[in-house]
Amino acid sequence: MSIINYVNKEIQFKIVYYGPALCGKTTNLTYIHSQVAEAHKGELVSLATAADRTLFFDFLPLNAVVVKGFKTKFQLYTVPGQVIYNATRQLVLRSVDGVVFVADSQWDKMEENIESFKNLEENLVRQSTSLDQIPYVLQYNKRDLGNPAPVHYLDFVLNNRSVRVPSFVGIATSGQGVFATLNAISRLLLQKFARENETASAKQQAAPTATAPASTALSGIAAAAARR
Amino acid sequence: MTRASNAIRRTEATHMQALAILTIQSAERLLKALEEYLDHSEASYALIIDRGGAILSQLGEIPPSVDVMTLSALAAGSFAATRELALRVGEAEFTALHQQGKNSQILICSIQDEAMLLTVFGPKTTLGLVRFYSARAVKQISTVLDRARGESRIPIDLGHEVTSGLRDVFHEPTLRK
Numbered sequence: 001m002s003i004i005n006y007v008n009k010e011i012q013f014k015i016v017y018y019g020p021a022l023c024g025k026t027t028n029l030t031y032i033h034s035q036v037a038e039a040h041k042g043e044l045v046s047l048a049t050a051a052d053r054t055l056f057f058d059f060l061p062l063n064a065v066v067v068k069g070f071k072t073k074f075q076l077y078t079v080p081g082q083v084i085y086n087a088t089r090q091l092v093l094r095s096v097d098g099v100v101f102v103a104d105s106q107w108d109k110m111e112e113n114i115e116s117f118k119n120l121e122e123n124l125v126r127q128s129t130s131l132d133q134i135p136y137v138l139q140y141n142k143r144d145l146g147n148p149a150p151v152h153y154l155d156f157v158l159n160n161r162s163v164r165v166p167s168f169v170g171i172a173t174s175g176q177g178v179f180a181t182l183n184a185i186s187r188l189l190l191q192k193f194a195r196e197n198e199t200a201s202a203k204q205q206a207a208p209t210a211t212a213p214a215s216t217a218l219s220g221i222a223a224a225a226a227r228r
Numbered sequence: 229m230t231r232a233s234n235a236i237r238r239t240e241a242t243h244m245q246a247l248a249i250l251t252i253q254s255a256e257r258l259l260k261a262l263e264e265y266l267d268h269s270e271a272s273y274a275l276i277i278d279r280g281g282a283i284l285s286q287l288g289e290i291p292p293s294v295d296v297m298t299l300s301a302l303a304a305g306s307f308a309a310t311r312e313l314a315l316r317v318g319e320a321e322f323t324a325l326h327q328q329g330k331n332s333q334i335l336i337c338s339i340q341d342e343a344m345l346l347t348v349f350g351p352k353t354t355l356g357l358v359r360f361y362s363a364r365a366v367k368q369i370s371t372v373l374d375r376a377r378g379e380s381r382i383p384i385d386l387g388h389e390v391t392s393g394l395r396d397v398f399h400e401p402t403l404r405k
Contacts, residue, residue: 095280
């Protein structure tokens with residue numbers, strides 16, 4: 001769930017890039033890091049093996065738009081794609097707000113894509129959540145390589161749940177589709193957050209007694225802000 | 229600048245996964261616990277972070293070169309990996325993780341199932357002292373978090389802009405020109 005910092009007026013979201021080994025998750029983050037201005041990004045941290053394969057995760061903190069006075073911060077993580085690192089993937093998924101599933105478009109990678117997607121669903125279940133509750137988008141990466149499957153086939157294979165989600169074609173090495181994907185998942189997260197808050201607000205209005213702690217807290221925010 | 233004034237500057241009032249809300253009052257209680265802990269243990273700085281790597285509170289002399297978000301993400305990953313190791317040798321959890329360098333040491337202690345206390349300290353103090361006072365701090369922080377669970381969520385109205393199709397989240401001038 002998103003983290004709200006009322007004093008600094010910040011909302012933090014955690015986005016995890018998921019997908020099979022060598023599909024381009026780290027390349028997405030590397031491209032984003034190369035394009036975002038210094039003031040809006042932190043360090044890109046990669047816990048990788050000597051051969052540059054992700055061992056634990058990559059991490060990139062980003063600052064984005066200010067909405068109604070709240071700064072939005074997005075923490076981007078990747079998981080290691082290799083099958084043997086499932087325990088690590090489960091750890092990285094902890095407290096996830098949104099997922100970008102990066103698929104390798106090559107025909108011969110289809111089985112790995114499907115396995116990885118199933119693995120994502122299973123790992124979310126272990127965290128008592130599911131893709132019905134967590135916003136996610138799909139990126140069909142590596143469109144520039146020799147033998148890509150058609151987009152409608154990738155949609156048929158990976159985007160076939162009851163609700164279809166946004167999908168993007170990508171060539172992460174050159175940046176194609178990278179920001180479209182990131183913007184889509186970020187928008188979905190903000191929209192979900194706004195909807196949840198509208199619901200909370202409506203509930204509090206319906207039950208006046210429940211508003212007392214909130215108004216007390218808001219006084220506290222004002223007081224703390226005044227002292228800063 | 230005193231620690232108390234730093235406390236206000238560094239206040240982190242946050243909303244974590246297992247908590248309904250952390251109001252400013254709860255955040256100040258966390259800071260009070262950290263202030264007492266740092267005063268007694270003489271550690272350099274301490275952070276309370278959730279198991280997902282998000283910062284709930286932080287206090288102390290944090291060098292400007294230290295990116296606390298990255299520090300928290302790495303600490304959460306490291307502690308989570310240690311927990312998995314514990315499970316594999318038949319322990320429910322290793323309650324603390326200690327790393328020693330030439331000039332700095334890090335102690336990470338578990339707080340219930342959802343949070344951790346990360347302490348960074350130098351030669352000014354000792355591991356024994358930090359461990360002793362961290363146990364007390366962990367108890368205090370647990371009490372604050374328990375209390376915070378009963379508090380209501382404060383709705384934040386992000387307005388029309390978000391619900392009716394936001395412009396790009398990452399746009400100029402976020403990107404390099």
